[in-house]
Amino acid sequence: MNHLFLQEIHFLWDRLDPNSYVRQIPALTGRDSLTFDNNITFFAGENGSGKSTLLEAIAVSYGFNPEGGTPNYRFSSYDSHSDLHQILRLVKGPRKPKNSYFLRAESFYNVATKAEEYRDGDDIETYYRRFGSKSFHQQSHGESFLALMQGTFTGQGFYILDEPEAALSPQRQLTLFIQLHRLAGLGAQFLIASHSPILLGIPGASILSFDNGVITPCSYEETESYQVTEMFINQRDYFVKKLLSD
Numbered sequence: 452m453n454h455l456f457l458q459e460i461h462f463l464w465d466r467l468d469p470n471s472y473v474r475q476i477p478a479l480t481g482r483d484s485l486t487f488d489n490n491i492t493f494f495a496g497e498n499g500s501g502k503s504t505l506l507e508a509i510a511v512s513y514g515f516n517p518e519g520g521t522p523n524y525r526f527s528s529y530d531s532h533s534d535l536h537q538i539l540r541l542v543k544g545p546r547k548p549k550n551s552y553f554l555r556a557e558s559f560y561n562v563a564t565k566a567e568e569y570r571d572g573d574d575i576e577t578y579y580r581r582f583g584s585k586s587f588h589q590q591s592h593g594e595s596f597l598a599l600m601q602g603t604f605t606g607q608g609f610y611i612l613d614e615p616e617a618a619l620s621p622q623r624q625l626t627l628f629i630q631l632h633r634l635a636g637l638g639a640q641f642l643i644a645s646h647s648p649i650l651l652g653i654p655g656a657s658i659l660s661f662d663n664g665v666i667t668p669c670s671y672e673e674t675e676s677y678q679v680t681e682m683f684i685n686q687r688d689y690f691v692k693k694l695l696s697d
Contacts (some may be wrong), residue, residue, distance in 0.1 A: 456551075456609040456640050459486045459542035460509060466538045473535045476501040477664030485666065487642070489657035490635035493646040495674050496661030502644045503613050505661075507555075508535035509642065510611045515553035522551060548640070550608035554599070554615060597623055600630065606637025616647035624649040648680040 461484045467473065474480055494502035507517065514522045523655045596618045604610060613632055616624050625649055631641060632653050645651060651658060661671040671677055683690050 453488060453544060454546070454638070455487055456492070456544050456546065456548045457487055457509070457513070457541060457642070458544050459484055459669075460512075461540040461542070463538040468534060471534050473504065476504060478502075478661040478666050479505060479535070479572050485659075487640075489655070489658075491631060491640065491641045491643065491653055491656035493651055493656055493658045494642070494661060495646070495651060495658050495669070495676065496677075497675065500661035502661045504533055504535060506611060506613050506642060506644045508533060508539055508608045509541070510553040511536035512539040512541055513551075513609075515551075515613075519553045519555040527612060548605070548607060548609035548650050550605050551610065552603055552608070553611045553613075554596075555613045597626060600627065604630070604634055604639065606636070606639050610639060610641050612641060612643045612645075614644055614646065616645060621649060628653060635667065637688055646676050648674070648676045651676055666683055 462479070462482055464483075466479070478496070494506055496502050511517050516522075596615065598614075615627060619627060628650055631643075631650070635641060635653075635656075643650070651674055658669050658671065658674060659666050660674065662675065
């Protein structure tokens with residue numbers, strides 16, 4: 452039995468504006484549905500392949516604020532999300548998550564600002580103790596990212612993360628690697644768009660590639676993130692010479 456909080460999505464294309472730019476994204480227009488069967492599912496692929504567009508649409512359709520936060524966050528700095536969420540039908544599991552969060556690297560500053568307003572009744576000192584004993588804005592971008600995830604995410608939660616590695620050093624990505632693996636083992640479900648060859652290597656995670664105009668399962672070694680990184684590290688002199696001579 453599928454125990455996941457989000458099990459499938461269906462695309463109702465006849466409801467989408469004929470002029471929507473989403474129709475120009477091949478990997479998306481070729482799908483009628485998508486099934487999730489793993490506690491960690493990565494969306495991988497080149498910029499512009501549609502992975503973040505789909506991730507954001509799933510989040511908005513699920514009830515999250517487009518800029519991120521919990522489903523209780525309601526604010527808007529700039530509406531940049533597509534209309535794809537309007538045509539998604541979500542198939543949810545029988546259980547409701549005890550906690551949920553949508554984290555976007557590009558709008559985290561705005562979410563961090565609102566987080567102190569939406570602190571669920573905690574006094575400010577109690578709230579700060581959950582996140583490194585100080586305001587997110589008194590921490591580096593990477594520190595605040597990790598503080599939020601470590602102070603908020605739990606097992607039995609549902610989390611959508613858009614390029615969480617963007618603010619993290621390789622060492623901090625390893626910290627997140629450990630946390631994601633641990634929480635997934637406790638029953639949390641993650642949908643993650645990522646280019647990180649570190650995070651994509653989490654054992655047992657599912658990876659969906661958005662490259663070549665289709666969404667297809669792939670292995671870690673088949674991802675471009677792994678292949679380019681592996682080539683650069685193992686053949687650095689040749690790679691650099693070729694890059695700079697072209």
